[in-house]
Each structure stands twice: as structure tokens, then as C-alpha cells.
Amino acid sequence: MLNAAAAERNKEPILSVLRDCVNTVRPLQALEISSGTGQHVVHFAQTLRNITWQPSEYDRQSLASIEAYRAHYQLHNVKPAIHLDASQPHQYWGGIQPESLDLVLNINMIHISPLSCTEGLFRGAGVLLKPQGLLLTYGPYAVNGQITPQSNVDFDYSLRQRNPEWGLKDISFLNSVAQKNGLFLEKIVDMPANNKCLLFRKESLV
Numbered sequence: 001m002l003n004a005a006a007a008e009r010n011k012e013p014i015l016s017v018l019r020d021c022v023n024t025v026r027p028l029q030a031l032e033i034s035s036g037t038g039q040h041v042v043h044f045a046q047t048l049r050n051i052t053w054q055p056s057e058y059d060r061q062s063l064a065s066i067e068a069y070r071a072h073y074q075l076h077n078v079k080p081a082i083h084l085d086a087s088q089p090h091q092y093w094g095g096i097q098p099e100s101l102d103l104v105l106n107i108n109m110i111h112i113s114p115l116s117c118t119e120g121l122f123r124g125a126g127v128l129l130k131p132q133g134l135l136l137t138y139g140p141y142a143v144n145g146q147i148t149p150q151s152n153v154d155f156d157y158s159l160r161q162r163n164p165e166w167g168l169k170d171i172s173f174l175n176s177v178a179q180k181n182g183l184f185l186e187k188i189v190d191m192p193a194n195n196k197c198l199l200f201r202k203e204s205l206v
Contacts, residue, residue: 001072002037002065006108010192011043014107014138017189017197018044021134025050028102031093031128032056033086033121034109038066044105045075051103052077056084056094087116090124101128107138110174111156114165119177122200126181131204135183138197142170152194171198 022028028051032041035055045053055070055078057063066081082094086109090096104125110118125135140152147153147168159166175185178200189197 001068002062004037004039007037007039010107010138010195011040013191014040014197015044015047017136017191017199018048018105021136021187021199022048022051022103024048028052029100030054030103030105031096031101032105032107033084033124034058034106034113035066035081036062036107038062038069038081040105040107041066041078042069042073042075045078046073049077052079054079054094054096055081057081058083058085086118086120086124087114088120090127093124093128096128098127099130099133101125102130102133104129104133104135106136109139110137111139111141111159111168112166114163118169118174122174122177122181122183125200126178126183126202129183129202131202133202135178135200135202136197137174137200138191138195140168140195141174141198142168144172145170149194171196174198 030051031054035041035057041053041055055066063081070078084093147156156168182203183200186201187199
């Protein structure tokens with residue numbers, strides 16, 4: 001089982017946001033895109049037992065780690081992890097049906113992946129979420145073209161040095177991508193270590 005220090009630090013603050021924004025009684029279906037080590041999904045599933053969680057990953061080593069966490073915790077509300085490339089159309093996302101999800105969760109992917117993954121994330125969420133369903137993203141973001149504090153400026157620079165397609169995305173840009181896919185930015189929650197949770201709601205037709 002892989003262990004990421006950042007996931008260990010942020011899993012409880014993110015769970016707190018989830019508790020506030022999702023129904024904790026009614027049976028729900030959730031997809032986590034880019035689940036990483038698996039630390040998040042097993043932590044959330046232990047508390048939010050009304051939610052059936054579908055973890056996913058692009059990285060094969062991470063997929064093995066997620067399965068190791070599943071085996072260790074024996075959680076009946078966590079499905080086997082699926083291989084998922086967020087840049088691909090939703091038809092390649094393990095057979096998940098349109099308008100079948102209540103929640104899509106994406107933690108620390110947007111700034112360390114090509115733009116095609118971010119666009120694919122919003123496009124897929126727009127199709128797979130039920131009306132009034134929620135897309136929650138977490139990570140560091142630029143706000144109105146500004147990155148603060150200096151530690152995030154330095155982080156953005158280091159990411160772009162590693163890969164020109166990486167780097168912090170602006171919230172206004174993400175909101176425009178969301179709106180093209182029938183999602184609207186409902187809430188921004190400030191988080192520890194200069195991160196934020198962005199809550200996007202799928203618009204209903206009524």
C-alpha cells in the first residue's frame with residue numbers, strides 16, 4: 001500500500017466538506033477520478049457508508065495500491081478500482097451510465113495533468129452526474145489571474161518546469177469549462193495549506 005503524506009493530511013478536511021454538501025443518509029453513487037494511493041476513498045467510505053464509491057486511476061501502480069487498501073479495510077461500499085484516463089470520452093470510463101452518479105470527486109489532479117484531462121473531467125461529469133449532482137475538485141488554484149501565496153507561485157513554476165502542460169489553473173477558467181458542460185460553480189471552500197474545494201452543481205432542466 002502506497003502512502004502519500006499530503007493525502008494523510010487533507011483527507012479529514014475534505015471529508016468535512018463532503019459531510020456538509022452531500023446527503024449522509026440516502027443511498028448515493030460516487031466516482032473518484034484519479035484516486036491516487038487509495039487513502040482518500042477508504043477514509044471517506046468508512047464514514048459515509050450510504051455512498052457506494054467507485055475509485056479509479058490512470059497509473060497502474062496506484063491501482064494496485066487502491067486494491068491493497070480495499071483488501072485491508074474490507075469495505076463493502078468500495079468497488080474494485082477501474083483504469084480511467086480522464087482525457088478520454090466517458091464511454092471509456094468503465095461502463096458508468098449517463099446520469100447515474102450523485103457525486104464525482106477529483107483531488108489534486110487538475111494541476112498535475114494535461115489540460116485534456118481537466119476538460120475530460122468536466123465533460124464526463126456533465127454527462128454522468130444526475131441533475132443536481134455534484135462535482136467536487138480539490139487542489140491549489142489561481143484566482144482572477146493571481147497565484148498566492150509565494151509557496152504556490154513557486155509550486156506552479158516547478159510544475160511547469162517539469163511539464164509545460166501542468167500548472168495551477170484559474171478558477172474562472174474552470175468555471176467557464178464547467179458551464180460549457182452544464183455545471184455551475186456553487187461554492188468555493190478555503191482549505192488548509194492554501195488549497196480550495198470547488199463545488200460544481202449539475203444544472204437541472206426544471
